[in-house]
Amino acid sequence: MKRRITFIQPLGAPFEPDQAVLSSSNLAIRGLDAARHDRITLGLDDLPEELRNVLESSHALHLRWAAEEHFDAIAPFSSRVSPGLHAPNSDTLCSVLRTVFGADEGDRNGVDCTSPEKSFTTPPLRSTRFATSTSLQYYTRLPSLQTLVGFIRRTICHQRQGGAKCHDHADTLLMADSVDIDYDSTSHTLAISGFWSSAPTGGWIEDIGRLAADDKIEIGLLGVEPGASPDELKAGGLLGSIGEDKKLMPTMFHLPSRHHPFAEANTYSISFSQPTGLHPEMSISIPHSALQQPPAPKDFTCALHTYLTLPSSVFIDQYQVGTDDPLFLQEHNLVAVRAFSGETDLEAPDWAVDRWGSTWLLELATPSADSADPASNWTSTIPMHLRYLNPSESGYRSAAVPWPVVFWACSTEEEGKMGKNPFDRINLGYDELFGPRTIFYQLHPASQHLVEELDVPVLKLKDGEGLFQARNIELGTSVVIVLGFLWIIWRLARVVWATGLGANEVKRPETHEKKE
Amino acid sequence: MPSSVIFTVPRVLVGACFLRLILLVYGGWQDANSAVKYTDIDYMVFTDASRYVANGESPYSRDTYRYTPLLAWMLVPTSWQLPLPWSAVSFAFGKILFASADVLAGWFVLQLLRRVYRMSTIKALKYVSAVWLWNPMVANISTRGSSEGLLGVFVAALLWATLTKRPITAGAILGLAVHFKIYPFIYGASILWWWDAQRDGKPATKSDADPFTRAMEFVTHSRVRFTLSALATFVALNGVMYLRYGMPFLQHTFFHHLTRIDHRHNFSPYATLLYLTSTGAAGFHFESLAFLPQLILSVVVLPLALAKKNLATAMLAQTFAFVTFNKVCTSQYFIWYLILLPFYLPTSSLMRKPTLGISAAVLWVVGQALWLWQGFNLEFLGLSSFVPGLFLASLVFFAINIWILGMIVHDAGFNGDPIALAKKVHWEN
Numbered sequence: 001m002k003r004r005i006t007f008i009q010p011l012g013a014p015f016e017p018d019q020a021v022l023s024s025s026n027l028a029i030r031g032l033d034a035a036r037h038d039r040i041t042l043g044l045d046d047l048p049e050e051l052r053n054v055l056e057s058s059h060a061l062h063l064r065w066a067a068e069e070h071f072d073a074i075a076p077f078s079s080r081v082s083p084g085l086h087a088p089n090s091d092t093l094c095s096v097l098r099t100v101f102g103a104d105e106g107d108r109n110g111v112d113c114t115s116p117e118k119s120f121t122t123p124p125l126r127s128t129r130f131a132t133s134t135s136l137q138y139y140t141r142l143p144s145l146q147t148l149v150g151f152i153r154r155t156i157c158h159q160r161q162g163g164a165k166c167h168d169h170a171d172t173l174l175m176a177d178s179v180d181i182d183y184d185s186t187s188h189t190l191a192i193s194g195f196w197s198s199a200p201t202g203g204w205i206e207d208i209g210r211l212a213a214d215d216k217i218e219i220g221l222l223g224v225e226p227g228a229s230p231d232e233l234k235a236g237g238l239l240g241s242i243g244e245d246k247k248l249m250p251t252m253f254h255l256p257s258r259h260h261p262f263a264e265a266n267t268y269s270i271s272f273s274q275p276t277g278l279h280p281e282m283s284i285s286i287p288h289s290a291l292q293q294p295p296a297p298k299d300f301t302c303a304l305h306t307y308l309t310l311p312s313s314v315f316i317d318q319y320q321v322g323t324d325d326p327l328f329l330q331e332h333n334l335v336a337v338r339a340f341s342g343e344t345d346l347e348a349p350d351w352a353v354d355r356w357g358s359t360w361l362l363e364l365a366t367p368s369a370d371s372a373d374p375a376s377n378w379t380s381t382i383p384m385h386l387r388y389l390n391p392s393e394s395g396y397r398s399a400a401v402p403w404p405v406v407f408w409a410c411s412t413e414e415e416g417k418m419g420k421n422p423f424d425r426i427n428l429g430y431d432e433l434f435g436p437r438t439i440f441y442q443l444h445p446a447s448q449h450l451v452e453e454l455d456v457p458v459l460k461l462k463d464g465e466g467l468f469q470a471r472n473i474e475l476g477t478s479v480v481i482v483l484g485f486l487w488i489i490w491r492l493a494r495v496v497w498a499t500g501l502g503a504n505e506v507k508r509p510e511t512h513e514k515k516e
Numbered sequence: 517m518p519s520s521v522i523f524t525v526p527r528v529l530v531g532a533c534f535l536r537l538i539l540l541v542y543g544g545w546q547d548a549n550s551a552v553k554y555t556d557i558d559y560m561v562f563t564d565a566s567r568y569v570a571n572g573e574s575p576y577s578r579d580t581y582r583y584t585p586l587l588a589w590m591l592v593p594t595s596w597q598l599p600l601p602w603s604a605v606s607f608a609f610g611k612i613l614f615a616s617a618d619v620l621a622g623w624f625v626l627q628l629l630r631r632v633y634r635m636s637t638i639k640a641l642k643y644v645s646a647v648w649l650w651n652p653m654v655a656n657i658s659t660r661g662s663s664e665g666l667l668g669v670f671v672a673a674l675l676w677a678t679l680t681k682r683p684i685t686a687g688a689i690l691g692l693a694v695h696f697k698i699y700p701f702i703y704g705a706s707i708l709w710w711w712d713a714q715r716d717g718k719p720a721t722k723s724d725a726d727p728f729t730r731a732m733e734f735v736t737h738s739r740v741r742f743t744l745s746a747l748a749t750f751v752a753l754n755g756v757m758y759l760r761y762g763m764p765f766l767q768h769t770f771f772h773h774l775t776r777i778d779h780r781h782n783f784s785p786y787a788t789l790l791y792l793t794s795t796g797a798a799g800f801h802f803e804s805l806a807f808l809p810q811l812i813l814s815v816v817v818l819p820l821a822l823a824k825k826n827l828a829t830a831m832l833a834q835t836f837a838f839v840t841f842n843k844v845c846t847s848q849y850f851i852w853y854l855i856l857l858p859f860y861l862p863t864s865s866l867m868r869k870p871t872l873g874i875s876a877a878v879l880w881v882v883g884q885a886l887w888l889w890q891g892f893n894l895e896f897l898g899l900s901s902f903v904p905g906l907f908l909a910s911l912v913f914f915a916i917n918i919w920i921l922g923m924i925v926h927d928a929g930f931n932g933d934p935i936a937l938a939k940k941v942h943w944e945n
Contacts, residue, residue, distance in 0.1 A: 495929025
């Protein structure tokens with residue numbers, strides 16, 4: 001097992017040497033106020049058998065989970081995904097996802113997939129850099145990692161006989177702001193990373209030590225600031241390895257980075273115009289002051305984007321929004337739909353849709369320099385539509401729409417790759433839709449809760465009581481239609497009775513025919 | 517101005533063209549200046565499909581293109597890349613086609629009323645312009661680019677070819693119309709039943725003839741020609757399209773419409789039930805028998821009882837029954853029976869008894885309005901109005917339609933055939 005723990009402190013944060021003391025067998029952390037990133041890399045031998053078999057047969061597994069509550073994504077962990085569980089570029093089995101993260105119990109907060117062939121979607125890939133042999137995508141809302149933690153306690157902790165320490169360690173995931181799980185099929189290793197944007201009250205207090213003799217634990221206490229060149233970050237602080245180093249060693253290094261921090265004032269907020277009806281319209285509002293171009297290198301061109309992850313109950317009409325009509329795009333402050341994938345059927349009800357939903361990459365318009373009123377917000381709107389959902393007792397159901405991520409993407413056509421960065425994060429769903437040389441600047445969501453709940457009107461149905469239960473609707477419809485049918489038959493019978501099936505005899509009209 | 521000055525054939529036709537021209541130009545202006553488009557969404561589907569066809573691809577590459585490839589072929593000029601202002605004209609080509617079809621349909625009806633019904637020109641013009649040629653709803657539908665207007669000209673031409681005794685032409689039109697949109701097949705039943713030997717000037721069958729002779733006499737030249745012509749046209753068109761576009765053609769043009777379960781709210785009395793059953797919440801499946809009342813009425817009983825008495829009104833009743841009992845019903849379906857109204861209205865009890873006529877019209881509109889109000893609550897205010905609102909509104913609307921259909925049946929059965937009457941009056945004078 002390998003483990004890397006990184007504490008990130010804001011510049012100028014108080015730090016006393018006795019807050020992190022390295023001894024021969026452990027690192028004592030005392031009241032440290034810092035963000036934390038913790039990555040554990042496990043070999044297949046460290047894993048329980050049920051998981052080992054699944055992983056050995058899988059080519060790619062990348063899971064990205066983000067909490068529904070707001071957190072600060074600080075450098076070098078500045079990338080964001082919409083809240084929920086994402087599986088971009090994976091060929092994971094649904095049964096594993098259900099076991100590890102918990103199945104959907106009808107409340108849409110859990111894994112609801114039957115098989116990758118049915119439920120997963122195929123993303124459109126522009127860049128082959130991230131492409132894996134099988135590119136399937138899955139998403140579900142997942143407010144809590146309770147089931148994952150239970151699974152780790154039951155299996156990995158049990159396997160490694162880690163005892164209470166392993167349980168405590170697993171429990172910390174419940175407070176994590178984001179969690180990544182990656183399986184590398186060449187080295188046969190599983191990496192689980194957690195990110196906590198802030199310390200628990202009182203700061204981090206922990207004795208970090210090895211569970212097994214061959215465990216390798218690296219520790220870093222770092223401060224990160226913009227680097228000398230705009231595509232780099234600069235990190236400085238202390239590094240050490242438990243059991244190998246006698247004390248933490250001071251260090252300073254440059255990090256070429258794909259994701260860059262953006263000043264805190266660069267925020268966006270999401271809302272839906274009320275009432276939402278069956279055609280909700282999402283608004284993305286950005287203060288004008290937050291619309292300045294990011295500090296990208298000179299030869300990079302930047303554009304503002306949003307990446308939406310929509311559950312199957314909500315959809316965008318690709319023909320409506322994907323139009324090139326300048327009037328429509330102007331009215332909604334959009335530039336173009338750059339990519340979309342997944343369930344885009346325009347008619348199917350939710351219960352007839354197997355796939356989890358859809359993803360959309362849209363380029364947003366920005367105001368021209370002279371029209372910007374710095375005091376107001378700049379708003380882009382995206383028309384959406386709701387699918388019919390199953391009937392309910394109240395006549396309403398909720399559709400949860402996670403906040404999209406909004407970011408500047410700055411690219412250059414120049415050949416070459418991004419430099420290596422130990423904290424690099426890929427497979428976010430949207431990064432592979434851009435060229436290899438792209439830098440992302442994330443805007444910060446301006447809300448505590450990052451999921452919008454929409455009220456969807458549905459057929460109101462009470463089991464066994466009230467006038468409008470299923471049986472009465474069936475009965476009422478049948479009776480009315482049969483009566484209508486019989487009425488027409490009766491009218492026809494009277495005609496046939498009086499005149500037969502043939503032509504009528506021609507009579508002079510009665511005198512009520514008016515003269516012209 | 518006396519009505520004889522306004523109501524001359526050229527003036528009515530020019531007026532109809534002018535109305536459509538204004539709407540076409542206005543539509544072009546609104547499309548260019550507003551994010552809310554005048555042009556129908558379906559027209560964008562047609563023109564997208566035409567672009568695929570022009571590039572040698574299948575029109576079914578466009579999602580939700582659920583029509584015959586003929587339509588995409590007809591609209592190929594919309595895909596031509598021309599400089600302004602010609603691009604505006606080429607884009608509107610389909611609309612111009614649909615609007616011209618409208619006017620042609622009106623002209624057919626007008627000719628029939630004057631020549632076959634021997635109605636005075638002024639009276640014929642009044643009915644045709646009020647119901648069809650000058651009806652803003654009809655002009656609006658075709659100039660927005662909905663293909664329903666084409667059905668109008670097919671049905672009017674079918675009736676014209678039949679009443680002027682052109683069995684092969686009538687059959688070909690029917691084959692084409694059914695290939696275009698399935699529902700006109702119901703007219704085959706009434707036209708076949710109508711076209712007995714007496715229509716072709718033969719003496720009536722003796723009532724004491726044995727059943728075999730009577731059965732053999734059913735097989736007349738005209739009926740055979742009409743049937744073979746209709747089948748040949750239908751099979752040939754489908755054969756060509758199938759060879760060219762394969763399974764997707766059959767799937768989207770026919771199977772989709774036969775198997776679709778439209779669960780979204782619409783005027784049909786079945787809408788709530790379909791929503792319920794498609795979620796698997798219903799016990800017995802009444803809707804799986806929905807085709808029975810619909811087809812028994814519109815294909816069997818109505819043609820049998822009414823076609824020989826008054827063909828055009830029988831066809832109106834068939835259409836009315838087909839739409840009223842259909843599992844899906846949207847406002848575009850109403851245009852299907854509008855084209856047949858000018859044949860029925862002049863001798864109907866709705867016109868003879870103004871209070872009855874006005875009540876029927878008011879009730880029909882109120883039924884619509886009730887439903888639309890509930891639909892608005894659902895669609896735009898997000899209120900759960902499926903039950904009782906939309907459910908009851910659709911049943912009330914159904915009941916009003918049944919009442920009106922009952923009147924049409926009565927009139928068709930007892931009023932006497934206006935064509936035979938016109939002939940008799942003509943002979944006697």
